[in-house]
Amino acid sequence: MSERVSRYIKQQGMVSDGDEILLAVSGGPDSVCMLYIMHKLSCEMGFSLRLAHLNHSLRGEESERDAAYVAELAAALGVPLCQQKVSVKAYQAEHHLSTEEAAREMRYAFLCRTAAEYGSAAVAVGHTTDDNIETVMLHLVRGSGTRGLQGLRPVLNRTVAGEGCLRVIRPLLGLSRAETQNYCCEAGLSPVQDVTNQSTDLLRNRIRLEVLPMLRGINPAFEETILRTAFIAGEEMALLDEVTSQMKAELVIRQDNVLMIEKIEMQRLHPALKRNLLRQMLEELLGGLKDIEARHIESIIQTLDKPAGRRIDLPYKLVFQVDYEHYLLGWEIDELCPYPPFQGEYRLGVGTETILDGWTVKTEVLPSPVGLDLSESTLVAYLDMDKAGSDLAVRTRTEGDQFQPLGMEEAKSLKEFMIDNKIPRSWRARVPLLFSGAEILWLVGYRIGQSAKVDENTRRVLRVEFKLQN
Incomplete structure (x- = not known):
């Protein structure tokens, strides 16, 4: 022996x-x-x-x-x-x-x-x-x-x-x-x-x-x-861990108590790599995986395609949150709001680029609604040009704002909509609103309004894109 x-x-x-x-x-x-x-x-x-x-x-x-x-x-x-x-x-x-x-x-x-x-x-x-x-x-x-x-x-x-x-x-x-x-x-x-x-x-x-x-x-x-x-599983997990560790070093950024990874990079990964990467990220933050179960990993996986602001509470008060361009995992995530603060109201021209505080907004008119890529980005909106009009402006929310989201028959308070869509409280004052007159056309990154939706009668399309400035 x-x-x-x-x-x-x-x-x-x-x-x-x-x-x-x-x-x-x-x-x-x-x-x-x-x-x-x-x-x-x-x-x-x-x-x-x-x-x-x-x-x-x-x-x-x-x-x-x-x-x-x-x-x-x-x-x-x-x-x-x-x-x-x-x-x-x-x-x-x-x-x-x-x-x-x-x-x-x-x-x-x-x-x-x-x-x-x-x-x-x-x-x-x-x-x-x-x-x-x-x-x-x-x-x-x-x-x-x-x-x-x-x-x-x-x-x-x-x-x-x-x-x-x-x-x-x-x-x-x-x-x-x-x-x-x-x-x-x-x-x-x-x-x-x-x-x-x-x-x-x-x-x-x-x-x-x-x-x-x-x-x-x-x-x-x-x-x-x-x-x-057990032996075969151990050999395969060792290889998976090695590959995942290399990817983690390349893709994951740490800022204080938060780990961040670009959404586009995460979405390209095989599901097995996604799970293992999340496991390694959790292990880095917690120093181990005690009380972390497969169901916690799966709940995160099912949230990856949700809109910005969606979040999951995990053991030890950890939070996983969907951002516009990143997935965030850690503590005190609300302090990492992706929206740059800006004040006042900005007028937008049609067919121009406008510089806001932390944003560049580009507008253009498309001659036909045919071939629109509606899944292009949460920071791109397609609106009916004739319904939206050219009196466009951008500001953040004010008390009493009303919003009729796409698909709803009646308007509701903007505050109620933000709560229902789990937009973190600390983010809400920074989310840009696209207006035409007194009408909210688009809650940027979340939902366009019912009043300017593209339908079978649309002749011209207004494309609006918000880009975060580096």
Whole structure:
């Protein structure tokens, strides 16, 4: 088994000569097996060890027993040990987490701090193929998407909120749980047993104790099938991540707490690249993907073709918002209003270009409505020239403005229309309005008015284009 672990470590590039590896040892069979194998290999492969044990204080005397047992192992092998005792229950209540989530967060925070304090190159955890299979099934049940099929990775960089980045290695990922237990038995070791592993209150335990045995009855080679699927998914996701990272570096711009990408660039991407790019953007902002589910990504995807101003609220008060020319993801997005501020009223000539504060407005008359590209841009409008007239002006909203949007039989308050169309409050005073006399012909970027729509009787078309100045 030591030779198998040695080959796996070398194959995955887990350890370099001279590294210190921090071993996360709970006292159970998997971590004890890892400790003894890694202790043997440390001399052969030229790395050193340090042990880490976190007492979660969840099982009273059993938790104290586990901590004492790990201390005995460290002393027997002459390996330095870092221990800490915490209250998972208190942390759980403060952060409104499940016991399992709270314990995991506190454990990885402890490991990250300890690795940073002693300069450890990586933290080794004792996950086995059984853990990998259970993780894949857990991800499928929770709906984590294709990415969840890859299960546990041999090596990963894990971002720990408030602590930094932690390099995690899994040297036993090629061994089964039965093999680690046999190793301990044959070596005369007596690892501790966590009785909570037999409780079906936890979803992972229910999968291990109830679901997997049933699936083995259907397909005796079920484990091999899952592991093969996880391996293929991992290889494909690694390639997708590499390609996406290159694209992200080229396309995504960060401004304070907001990530921006041009709409036209995003719309050109394959759906798989869109999803992965959004995932990487979320991960950059949050430092991880905790509480981000496939449904959040899909809700953003379904919003990409919505008009400017549409927004989605995400976990941790993140917001995704559609702009005229960009998609925005982050916090305090309203402060990045795309509309330049301007005041006063501007007269527009027909067949001319007019410079406003931050805008260039071009008007031209087309001799026929045939062949109009109505999907050209949200900043281009086509109106019936004879209905619109030549008395054109641009201003922003004023109190009491009324607007009859295209397709509606009656006018409504402009304020009500802006609210219904989810135009952010901070944007509304900047949205240009195209007028003819007292009639709103176009709420720029959103909707033209009913009064000047192009129909079967239209002879001449007035094309109006707003361009943002650089």
